Amino acid sequence: MPLKRKMKRDLTTVVKFIKNHPSSNDMFNLFMKGPEPEQGFMWTSSEWWSPSQQQALSIVNIKVVELGWGGSSYGLFMRLIQNTIKHLLNNMEKNLYRDNEGKWEDDPRNGMFYIPSF
Numbered sequence: 001m002p003l004k005r006k007m008k009r010d011l012t013t014v015v016k017f018i019k020n021h022p023s024s025n026d027m028f029n030l031f032m033k034g035p036e037p038e039q040g041f042m043w044t045s046s047e048w049w050s051p052s053q054q055q056a057l058s059i060v061n062i063k064v065v066e067l068g069w070g071g072s073s074y075g076l077f078m079r080l081i082q083n084t085i086k087h088l089l090n091n092m093e094k095n096l097y098r099d100n101e102g103k104w105e106d107d108p109r110n111g112m113f114y115i116p117s118f
Contacts, residue, residue, distance in 0.1 A: 010067045011080055017063055018085070026056035031085040041078040 018027045030053040035044035046054055060081070064070075069077040 006068075007077070007080065010069065010077070011084060013067065014060070014063055014081055015084055015088070018060065018081075021059065023052070023056050023059060026052040027060060028085060028089060029053060030056045030060070031082045032089065034082055040075045042075055 018024055021027060030049065033049075033053065035041045036048045039045075039048075041057070049057060060078075064074060064077055064081075
């Protein structure tokens with residue numbers, strides 16, 4: 001199988017795995033925080049992560065290695081996961097807090113998460 005197709009397939013598999021895992025919030029936090037500056041996921045010290053992030057990292061590590069992303073490809077694949085998670089959460093957050101539903105700026109029916117447009 002071509003590498004690009006394997007990468008896309010495995011990335012979809014891992015993101016679905018993370019979204020459906022009981023520790024998904026810890027996994028999301030792990031990827032939003034990312035590894036230490038100037039380090040990668042492989043070389044970041046355990047002190048950098050909270051205990052729940054360490055546990056989430058070991059769960060994701062097992063899945064990534066099961067899919068064949070070990071050695072030098074591990075870091076590349078972990079960064080792909082990180083970028084995908086960040087993109088998903090950033091887009092979800094924008095939509096989550098938009099609650100104006102086309103109403104005028106000072107409409108009292110605007111929801112609690114209404115963000116005025118500037």
